[in-house]
Amino acid sequence: MDFELSETHRAIQAAARDFASAEIAPHATQWDRDERFPTEIIPKLGKLGFLGIQIDPHYGGAGFDTLTYAIVVEEISRADGSLGLTVASHNGLGSAHIATFGNDAQRAKYLPKLASGEWLGAWALTEAGSGSDAAALITRARRDGDFWVLDGAKMFITQGSVAGVTVVLASNDPAAKQRGITAFALDAGTPGLDAHKLRGKMGVRSSDTAELSLKDVRVHDSQRIGDVGAGFTDALRILDKGRISIAAMSLGLGEAALAAAITYAKEREQFGHPISEFQALQWMLADSRTELDAARFLVWRAAALADQGKPFTREASMAKLFASEAAGRVCDHAVQIHGGAGYTSHFPVERYLRDARMCRIGEGTSEIQRRVIARSIVS
Numbered sequence: 433m434d435f436e437l438s439e440t441h442r443a444i445q446a447a448a449r450d451f452a453s454a455e456i457a458p459h460a461t462q463w464d465r466d467e468r469f470p471t472e473i474i475p476k477l478g479k480l481g482f483l484g485i486q487i488d489p490h491y492g493g494a495g496f497d498t499l500t501y502a503i504v505v506e507e508i509s510r511a512d513g514s515l516g517l518t519v520a521s522h523n524g525l526g527s528a529h530i531a532t533f534g535n536d537a538q539r540a541k542y543l544p545k546l547a548s549g550e551w552l553g554a555w556a557l558t559e560a561g562s563g564s565d566a567a568a569l570i571t572r573a574r575r576d577g578d579f580w581v582l583d584g585a586k587m588f589i590t591q592g593s594v595a596g597v598t599v600v601l602a603s604n605d606p607a608a609k610q611r612g613i614t615a616f617a618l619d620a621g622t623p624g625l626d627a628h629k630l631r632g633k634m635g636v637r638s639s640d641t642a643e644l645s646l647k648d649v650r651v652h653d654s655q656r657i658g659d660v661g662a663g664f665t666d667a668l669r670i671l672d673k674g675r676i677s678i679a680a681m682s683l684g685l686g687e688a689a690l691a692a693a694i695t696y697a698k699e700r701e702q703f704g705h706p707i708s709e710f711q712a713l714q715w716m717l718a719d720s721r722t723e724l725d726a727a728r729f730l731v732w733r734a735a736a737l738a739d740q741g742k743p744f745t746r747e748a749s750m751a752k753l754f755a756s757e758a759a760g761r762v763c764d765h766a767v768q769i770h771g772g773a774g775y776t777s778h779f780p781v782e783r784y785l786r787d788a789r790m791c792r793i794g795e796g797t798s799e800i801q802r803r804v805i806a807r808s809i810v811s
């Protein structure tokens with residue numbers, strides 16, 4: 433068993449880290465304050481191959497493996513959780529759905545634009561009434577000859593108001609429940625499709641989150657991604673991989689928080705000593721380091737299984753569950769170690785804590801991950 437990254441993985445990690453510290457970290461606090469999606473950084477991410485991480489080079493992607501996807505998301509998230517979420521969801525949800533289940537024509541149409549960053553991809557499963565119980569969605573797709581007409585609304589869609597294309601899951605046969613759900617690629621500007629940016633999020637504030645409304649959205653059958661009725665099972669496969677990236681995002685935020693806590697603990701003095709000398713704080717640092725290492729092994733194991741073509745549903749859920757909850761504890765310790773300073777936006781640890789909170793909710797809550805894991809044990 434080898435716990436070391438390969439030379440290639442280390443090189444990509446270094447490139448992502450250098451880029452993130454130079455071009456993202458200096459701006460992250462301001463983007464968060466302004467709740468501003470940083471459009472200007474997207475072409476740069478595209479140039480580095482970070483928007484087509486797993487897309488086939490034939491379509492302009494980087495053709496990297498899942499472990500690389502996790503590494504890149506971790507490094508971007510160290511600097512900015514919001515942009516980490518953008519990279520995670522663009523690669524792992526919208527683009528991955530088209531790359532995995534689209535036909536050749538659909539891949540040729542969308543993947544080069546998505547890999548370069550000319551377009552961002554979004555993925556719309558959640559609705560106001562259906563989150564954890566995603567198969568209960570009520571957005572309808574009615575067939576009309578060679579066309580489909582979509583009506584409904586989607587909630588909490590990352591990149592919802594900035595995407596060039598959104599993969600929308602809709603029910604073509606409510607009686608068939610999850611076997612009656614189909615996916616469609618909807619280009620921005622399609623008549624009847626509107627996005628309303630959601631403001632006031634607790635964290636990941638500079639990532640774009642939107643509510644979508646679909647009113648008589650008419651699309652040709654050539655925009656259908658995958659088989660009729662296969663959308664939900666396809667979506668579950670997409671979420672498996674996506675969960676690895678939310679786990680990687682958690683890892684990035686946790687690592688950033690721990691690094692900030694160590695620096696502060698060595699500099700800050702109380703009672704005539706650096707606070708890093710107090711055992712109470714040393715234990716917080718020790719627990720944080722241990723939890724992050726454990727989370728890393730779970731994330732890398734899930735990614736390695738995916739890359740070996742082995743089943744990884746349970747392992748992806750375990751990685752997401754543990755890494756997101758560990759990141760919450762690590763970020764909370766980091767705020768505590770900063771004392772009052774940690775409670776202000778003059779230090780980034782409060783942002784890390786707010787951003788990490790999302791990781792226990794998005795792409796399936798902790799409770800849903802436990803359900804997935806438990807089912808695999810007792811079924």
Ligand SMILES: Cc1cc2nc3c(=O)[nH]c(=O)nc-3n(C[C@H](O)[C@H](O)[C@H](O)COP(=O)(O)OP(=O)(O)OC[C@H]3O[C@@H](n4cnc5c(N)ncnc54)[C@H](O)[C@@H]3O)c2cc1C
Nearest residue numbers: 555556557558562563564588589590793794795796797799
């Ligand atoms: C910032 C952000 C970005 C997002 N991006 C996207 C996106 O790009 N695309 C998309 O489709 N969705 C997206 N989501 C939606 C996200 O996936 C859902 O919010 C999540 O799945 C939870 O659904 P819900 O919010 O409806 O909560 P609910 O399902 O209503 O859950 C409420 C509570 O009940 C618990 N619960 C529900 N069912 C069970 C059960 N069976 N057993 C135990 N506990 C249960 C939950 O764990 C939770 O604690 C995003 C959400 C956020 C916050």
